Amino acid sequence: MSTATIAPFDAPNRKTIAQGHPTDWQSPQPKDRYDLVVIGGGPAGLTAAVTAIQAGHTVAVVERNLMGGTCVNFGCTPSKSLIRAARAVYQARDGEKFGYTLGAVPQVNFASVMTRVREMRAFSGSFDAVSVMAEAGIDLFLGDAHFVSSDAIAVKEQTLRFKKAVIASGSKPAVPNLPGLDTAHYLTNETVFELSELPQRLVCIGAGTVNCELAQAFCRLGSEVDLIGSGERLLLAEPVEASEVITRQLQAEGVRLHLNTKATRVDGEQQRLTLSNGTELAYDVLLIATGRKVNVDGMGLEVAGVKFNASGVETNDYLQTTNPTVYAAGDVALPEKYTHAAIATAGLAVANAIDGAEKRVSELIIPRCTYTDPEVAHVGLTPQTGAEREIAIDTHRLELGQVERAMIDGEADGFIALYTQKGIIVGATFVAAHAGESLPLLTLAVMQKMTPADLASVIHCYPTQVEAIQRVAALASQAG
Known part of the structure; x- marks a missing residue:
């Protein structure tokens, strides 16, 4: 058996x-x-x-x-459970802008966090x-x-x-051919949820969805986190503007980013990682997420x-x-x-x-979402993918700072972008708290080949963050 x-x-x-x-x-x-x-x-x-x-x-x-x-x-279930716990800790510490401070810093019982994850x-x-x-x-x-x-x-x-x-x-998980890795202990998405003790020093190799989500979560729970990416930015599959928002957020929370950099050697005995720029990083836990x-x-x-x-x-x-x-x-x-x-x-x-x-x-119109905070939700084409197909695509963008609910919630670093081609919605990117929850509306717009005017006619409850979709659609329809 x-x-x-x-x-x-x-x-x-x-x-x-x-x-x-x-x-x-x-x-x-x-x-x-x-x-x-x-x-x-x-x-x-x-x-x-x-x-x-x-x-x-x-x-x-x-x-x-x-x-x-x-x-x-x-994947989905344990990672989102960990992310939820980390968000609760982060929000408990983030009360000053709402007029309160806790009497003491929240004490994280990581073993209990992971028990709930499991x-x-x-x-x-x-x-x-x-x-x-x-x-x-x-x-x-x-x-x-x-x-x-x-x-x-x-x-x-x-x-x-x-x-x-x-x-x-x-x-x-695809594991890179990294000298020394074969004799070192490392974790992937298949083993990271085995942890019962919070790593003091976490080093993440890979700057895609998995590591952006987990780096933020572990940092919020109290780990010192270094994230290494060989590309020039985080989340290379997403529009540049979306990467910029997540970069700002991770850095503001204390994640140390090493971009345009590769891991060149692992010393598993000393638990040290050498980077292509000569930097050496000590770690307690090494997490690898470099593709599938x-x-x-x-x-x-x-x-x-x-x-x-x-x-x-x-x-x-x-x-x-x-x-x-x-x-x-x-x-x-x-x-x-x-x-x-x-x-x-x-x-x-x-x-x-x-x-x-x-x-x-x-x-099929297949959307995607990265569950960082804020989330990066996307569907359809972008100007970049349009250019690769020799299709001219127009961008219509609205900053979340112009949306009342985003300001009320203190979650205004983000945006909504509609992408149109000859007046038809062909794609969208929404960077906001819980943006993935609003993605079906944008996916439907692409599926049904709606115009911005069609999308703007959908009535939304006020005040909600999803109003950003209605407002950017109205602006796009006015632009013709």
Whole structure:
């Protein structure tokens, strides 16, 4: 029986394991042939399985680790739980502008913080538990899956034959080839939530979404944090103006940024990191978040006639692989490695594989959000991506300092930018507290090809930060 382990072996984690990979699980007797076999029990795999089972099809899912995948166990749920705790501590210290000061500095019990993080993981995992999926009629097989033919997958001694299959095996942290790292202890998003003691000195390698979020959170909880990025700015995927806001905020909170700089060597024994500019940083915990690597190794994709490369499984616009009976969804098939993208593409893949729907992945509008404080929410094109496609895009921008609720809440460092092309909204960036909560409205505007006047006509409650969207849309419509 394969096992899944997460540390520490406390009550919340024992619950997570019991739900997501029970040690006493007995795999069912395989059916003669399944309508659909899914490799991976994360957001993409479970969405594909549930969609198919609800439509009356026979379905099997193979998962090697914990049901729920990266999002529930090592990503979205635990990270946002940590971020919430850090925000509470930060807000408790930030009362002077509202006319109060605490009698003492908040005392952080980091062990309690992390216990709650793991409790939230267990709560989230309860919805994706093995027992829940089995009760829905899905046959679950815990272990490593590999193709043994173009229409069959083996899990241990059992063979699962299928009419159609979906590869939803996800991704894992990509670890850089850094001298000394192989003998040093370091953490990734898969292990950072094992901590029960607050690191005094945290060094983060990577300046993307994961490390910007976690660097801010650990700094707010009391760690001394250094963040290293090889690029000229944070969050290279986002517009420059958004990076500037987050840079100001992190630096104001005490995060030390080392940009245009690379880590060149790790001394694991002395716990020191050398940078390309000669600087040496001492650390207690080293956190690495330098991208993702797709999970394709050991799956026998060659046997099934499924082409793949370092970026993932090769698919056409219908998410069909080079084996016509096999589809792929989520991280393993997409550059957009987000949970919501995995869920959306899984539904699309099943519709195409089983129903012949011919839905195109290129037609999906996939938003994204970085959950720093403030958040960076984006959807669609930007002037930069427009220029790459030789499309002229106009920018309409409003600073949050002109929005009453932002000023009232003391959260006015941010902006809303609408991007239009020939009078149609093609993208937007919103940098604000809880900006991700307002992103569906902007995503809908791009999906429905709204004009700024259309968006400005939507009535908003007053006073709210989301009014910024209505106001910038009104300004854009006046500009013609």
